[in-house]
Amino acid sequence: KNQVEQSPQSLIILEGKNCTLQCNYTVSPFSNLRWYKQDTGRGPVSLTIMTFSENTKSNGRYTATLDADTKQSSLHITASQLSDSASYICVVTAAAGNKLTFGGGTRVLVKP
């Protein structure tokens, strides 16, 4: 069964600090992995999308990594800002049937 597990479920960090979110998946065959940022009550906004051949991709202070061998991805937030407070969702696409599997998300709270 295709699954995407994210950890931690939630975390609190101080403004200016870095943090790393984890995403482990069992989706196979793999097509791509995406990270989304979702502010409360809003729709998700894409941060990065990575295919099998890509192992790192940056979008400003957000850097995503992918290890397709271990089926793990991480999202690193550098020098966090209050506006980074949001849920971060990992989504994996299976190559067969174009099925999307969503992780449960990590809720990040940045405190001043």
Place this chain on the structure above:
Amino acid sequence: KAGVTQTPRYLIKTRGQQVTLSCSPISGHRSVSWYQQTPGQGLQFLFEYFSETQRNKGNFPGRFSGRQFSNSRSEMNVSTLELGDSALYLCASSMETRTYEQYFGPGTRLTVT
């Protein structure tokens, strides 16, 4: 280019009623997908439409239905509403398939009382 728009943004209905939600995709996008998001279940896929045809469907009861028009605008209908249908309903559009980059709308917050 305008983003994905959803109407209405908020809706309150009572059990047993039906509701229709609307989604206008980004211009040029032909794929529209619908998702239900609840605190307990996270994001769950409802269905995807492409060129007025339902291409994929999630594991939701037949009370949930949708359609897509020739201009790619899509509607989702939920009949015989239940309390558990209270959720944020998100629409996402993409160029060809939902495996491409998806752009989400702001969602419709449905509350069933």
